[in-house]
Amino acid sequence: MSTPRIAISAPDGDVTYEQLDEAASRVAGALLAGRDDLGGARVAFLVPPSFAYAAVLRGTWRAGGVAVPLAVSHPPAELDYVIRDAEADVVVAAPGYLPALAPLCAAAGVRLITTDAALAAPALTAHPHLGAGRRALIIYTSGTTGRPKGVVTTHAGLGAQVSALVSAWGWTPADRILLVLPLHHVHGLVNGLITALAVGGTCEMLPAFDAGAVWRRLASGDITVFTAVPTIYLRLIAAWEAASPDVQRAWSAGAGRLRLMMSGSAALPVTTLERWRALTGHTLLERYGMTELGMALSNPLDGERRPGSVGAPLPGVEVRLVRESGDVIPDDAEPGELEVRGATVFLEYWRRPEETQVAFREGWFRTGDVAVRDRGAYRLLGRTSVDIIKTGGYKVSALEIEEVLRRHPAVAECAVVGVADAEWGERVSAVVEARPDAPLSLELLQAWAREELAPYKVPRALRIVEALPRNAMGKVVKPELAALLATAEPE
Ligand code: MCA
Ligand code: AMP
Numbered sequence: 001m002s003t004p005r006i007a008i009s010a011p012d013g014d015v016t017y018e019q020l021d022e023a024a025s026r027v028a029g030a031l032l033a034g035r036d037d038l039g040g041a042r043v044a045f046l047v048p049p050s051f052a053y054a055a056v057l058r059g060t061w062r063a064g065g066v067a068v069p070l071a072v073s074h075p076p077a078e079l080d081y082v083i084r085d086a087e088a089d090v091v092v093a094a095p096g097y098l099p100a101l102a103p104l105c106a107a108a109g110v111r112l113i114t115t116d117a118a119l120a121a122p123a124l125t126a127h128p129h130l131g132a133g134r135r136a137l138i139i140y141t142s143g144t145t146g147r148p149k150g151v152v153t154t155h156a157g158l159g160a161q162v163s164a165l166v167s168a169w170g171w172t173p174a175d176r177i178l179l180v181l182p183l184h185h186v187h188g189l190v191n192g193l194i195t196a197l198a199v200g201g202t203c204e205m206l207p208a209f210d211a212g213a214v215w216r217r218l219a220s221g222d223i224t225v226f227t228a229v230p231t232i233y234l235r236l237i238a239a240w241e242a243a244s245p246d247v248q249r250a251w252s253a254g255a256g257r258l259r260l261m262m263s264g265s266a267a268l269p270v271t272t273l274e275r276w277r278a279l280t281g282h283t284l285l286e287r288y289g290m291t292e293l294g295m296a297l298s299n300p301l302d303g304e305r306r307p308g309s310v311g312a313p314l315p316g317v318e319v320r321l322v323r324e325s326g327d328v329i330p331d332d333a334e335p336g337e338l339e340v341r342g343a344t345v346f347l348e349y350w351r352r353p354e355e356t357q358v359a360f361r362e363g364w365f366r367t368g369d370v371a372v373r374d375r376g377a378y379r380l381l382g383r384t385s386v387d388i389i390k391t392g393g394y395k396v397s398a399l400e401i402e403e404v405l406r407r408h409p410a411v412a413e414c415a416v417v418g419v420a421d422a423e424w425g426e427r428v429s430a431v432v433e434a435r436p437d438a439p440l441s442l443e444l445l446q447a448w449a450r451e452e453l454a455p456y457k458v459p460r461a462l463r464i465v466e467a468l469p470r471n472a473m474g475k476v477v478k479p480e481l482a483a484l485l486a487t488a489e490p491e
Contacts, residue, residue, distance in 0.1 A: 005173065007197060009204040012050045017200065020054060023119055027059025030102060030113060030121035037128035040135055041089035044082065045112075046070040049183055049205035052115040054193060056092050059118065061155075064128040065089070066135045068150070071184040072097075073491035074454050075262035080104045082140055086150055086350060092118055100391050132156035138350055139186060142397035143289040143452035144368075144387045150350030151291045158311035161190055161294030162198045164314040169225075169260060169285075170301050175201035177225040180209040180232065186291050187265050187393070191227055211239035219254025227262040228369055229393030231424055233272050233284070255280040260301065266425040267380060270307045273455045286310055287354055288380065290367060291395075292359070293317075293348040296338075297378050304425060309377045317342045319378070320364065321371060335372040335381050339364035386478050389418030389426050395455045395473050396428060401459065404452050405430060408445060415476045419461060419485045429485040430459035440464055462487055 004016040015023070031043060040164055043065040047053040060067045068086045083104060092110040093101050098114065105112040136158050138150040151163075165171065177196045181188030196203040204223065206213055209232060217223055228236075240248055255261075263273075263284040277283050287298035288310035296319060299311035313319050317489060321329040321336035329336045341364045348356045359366060368388065370381045387398040398416040405414045414434040418426030434440040442462045449458045469480040 005200060006202045008051045008175075009202060010050045010053075011205070011207050012049075012052060020051070020058065023051070023055035024058035025063050025123035025325075026121045027092075027118045027127075028063035028120040028127070029124040031059060031063040033059075036126075038089070039128075041062065042066045042067055042068050042086045042138065043090055043092060044070055044088040045077065045092040046072065046101060047094045047115055048072050048206060049179065050094070051055075052094065053205075054197065054203070055119060059430065061130065061136060062124065062127055064134070066138055066152075067245060069184040069189065071182060071454065071455075073182065075451060075488045076104060077101055078454055079186055080108070081147060082091045082384065083110060083369050084108055084148075085140075085147070086138055099440045105314045105369045105413050106352060127464060130155060130271050132159065132240060135347065137189075139184065139189070139291050142287060142395050142400060143355075143386070144397060144399060145355060147400060148184060148397075149352055149355060152347045152350050153294075154347050156268050157294075157344060158190065158194065160316055163196050163340055164297060164316055165191060165195050166199055166342060167308075168301060168314050169198045169262075171195060171201065171225075174201035175199065175224045175259070176192075176222055177201065177203055177216065178223045179203055179205045179405065180214055181393075183226065185231070185265075185394075186294060187227065187325050190294055191264075191289075193263075196225075208322040209235075211235045213234060214238060215243075215251045215307075216253075218258065219251045221254060221257055223289065224259040225262075226258060226260075227264070228271055229265045230263055231266075231270045232393045233263060233268070233276055234423055234426075237272070237275050237279065252279050252281075253433075255282070258282065260285060262287060262334070264295075266390045269422075273307050280394050283307075288378070290369075291364060293340050293367075294344045296340050296344070296367075297377055299409075306377055309374070310371075310381050311377050314344075317344055321360070321373060322364075324359065329373075332373050332427040335370055337384055338367045338369045338371045338378070338380075340367060341365065386417065389428055391418065391421075391424045391428055391456050393425070394454075396427075396457050401428065401430070401449075401453065401457055404449060405445070405459075407433065408440075408448055410435050410440040411445075413476070415468055415481050416459065417478050417485065418482050419482055426455060429481075431465055431468060431481050431484060433466070 007017045007020045010158040043060040045056045095114050112357040132155045137153045140148040142148050193349040198261045246353050257302045268286045283305045289295040297310045318341045368384045371378045389396045401416045412435045416430045419429045422428040469477045
C-alpha cells in the first residue's frame with residue numbers, strides 16, 4: 001500500500017488529503033447548519049497559516065459559500081470594514097482571535113464560530129452543486145478611489161488561474177512548496193496554497209516569515225518550490241551574510257536543489273536577482289500579477305529569464321499596451337498602459353458596479369501599470385497613478401492613508417507618497433501640515449495611526465511642514481513631496 005499523500009504540513013500538524021477532505025466536510029456542515037446551500041453567502045475567516053485555514057477554505061466552497069480571507073496583521077478597524085463591506089453571513093475564527101472579533105461580530109450582527117467548533121461538527125454528507133460561474137473568493141485590494149475594494153473571482157476564474165500556473169511552471173504531485181506569505185492575498189493563497197492542493201502536492205506553511213527558519217527548510221532537501229516578494233529575498237540574503245561559512249555552504253547547497261524559486265508582487269531589483277544567483281545558483285523566475293488577474297506575465301520555466309523583465313503572457317492570457325488616447329500600441333519600444341483579457345480576469349468589484357465598469361476598456365482590464373514590450377517580453381516602468389504605493393509587496397492607497405491622517409485633531413492637511421526604498425521597494429511616507437495651535441510629533445501620530453491602519457500603512461517617514469506645496473489650483477503637488485521626503489532620514 002502506498003503512503004497517503006500529505007496535503008498540508010503546518011504548525012497544527014501534517015494532514016493527508018483524506019483528512020483534509022473530511023475536515024472540509026465538517027466545516028461545511030457547521031457553516032450550513034441545516035441549510036442545503038449557502039448560495040453565495042460570504043464566509044469571512046481569520047485563521048493563521050494552518051491546516052485549519054485550508055479546511056475552512058475548502059469547507060466554505062463545499063457549502064456553496066464565498067471565501068473572504070481576513071488578514072491576521074490587520075487591526076480591528078480594518079477587520080470590521082471587510083466584514084461589513086463583504087456583508088459576511090458568518091465569521092470563522094481561530095480561537096485566539098475571538099476577543100478581537102466577538103465585539104465586531106456582535107455589533108455587525110454576524111454569526112461567529114471558532115475553527116475548533118467547525119472542525120468538530122458532524123461531516124456534511126450531501127453537497128450543493130457548484131456551477132463554475134459561481135463566486136468563489138473575495139480578496140480586498142486598495143485602489144485610487146475610496147476604501148479597499150473586494151475583488152470577486154469565480155470558481156471558473158480561479159480554475160483558469162491555477163491551470164495557467166500548473167502548465168507554465170510545471171507543477172506536479174511531487175512538489176512541496178514552502179509558504180511564508182500572508183494568506184489574504186493572491187500570491188500566497190493562489191500561487192501557493194490553492195495551486196499546490198490542485199495538483200495533489202504538499203503545501204508546507206510556516207507560522208510567519210522568519211529568515212533562519214526558511215533557510216533551514218530550504219536546506220533540508222524536502223522543498224521543491226519557493227515563492228516570495230523581493231523584500232523577503234533581501235532578508236534571506238542578509239541572514240545568509242550573517243551566518244558562519246559552514247552554515248552558508250549548507251544553506252546554499254540545499255537551496256540549489258529546489259526545482260523552482262520565484263519572485264513577484266513588486267519589482268525585483270537586478271542586484272537582488274544577481275546576489276541570489278551567486279548564493280544559490282537560482283535565477284529567480286520573476287512574474288507579474290494582480291489581485292484582479294491572478295498571474296498574467298511570467299519569465300519561462302525553461303529558457304532565458306531576463307533580469308528586469310516580467311516575461312510573456314501566461315497560457316490563456318492576452319495582453320496589450322495602450323496609449324493615453326486609447327490607441328493600441330503596435331510596436332516594441334513605445335511604453336503604454338498594460339491591459340489584460342482572458343478567463344483568469346476577475347468578475348467584479350464586490351457591490352461596486354460603476355468601479356467595475358470603469359476598470360475595463362472594450363472588455364480589457366486596465367491594470368494601471370505602465371510597461372514596454374521588448375522581443376516578446378514585458379518590462380514594467382511604473383504606474384499611471386502616484387497614489388498607489390507598493391511596500392514590502394503590499395499595495396496601499398495613498399488617498400486612504402491621507403483620509404485617516406486627516407482625522408487626527410492636529411493635522412490640518414497631509415499628503416502621502418511612496419518613496420523609493422532599498423528594503424521595501426517603496427516606503428509609505430507622509431508630509432503633514434500641522435494646525436498651528438496643536439502639538440504634533442511623529443511618535444504620537446504613528447501610535448495613533450497604528451490603531452487605525454495595518455502595519456505596512458503606517459507612515460515610516462514623516463515631515464511636518466507649515467504649508468504643503470500647492471499649484472495654482474490649490475492642489476498639493478506630490479512630485480515635489482517625494483524630493484522633500486527622499487532627503488528625510490527614515491524614522
Ligand atoms: C511591515 N513593516 C513595514 C512594512 N511592513 N515597514 C515599512 N514598510 C512596510 N511595508 C514594519 C512592521 O510593522 C514592523 O514595525 C517592522 O516593519 C518589522 O516587521 P517584521 O515583523 O520584521 O516583518 P514584517 O514587516 O512583518 O514582514 C515583512 C514581510 C511582509 C515578510 C516582507 O511585509 C510580507 O509578508 N510581505 C508580503 C506581502 C504579500 O504577500 N503581498 C502579495 C500581494 P514595528 O516593529 O515598528 O512594528 S500582491 C499579489 O498578491 C499580486 C497578485 C502579486 O503579483 O503577487
Ligand atoms: P495587488 O493589487 O496587491 O495584487 O498588486 C498588483 C500590483 O503589483 C501590480 O499592479 C503591479 O504594480 C505590482 N507587481 C506585481 N508583480 C510585479 C513585478 N514582478 N514587478 C513589478 N510590479 C509588480
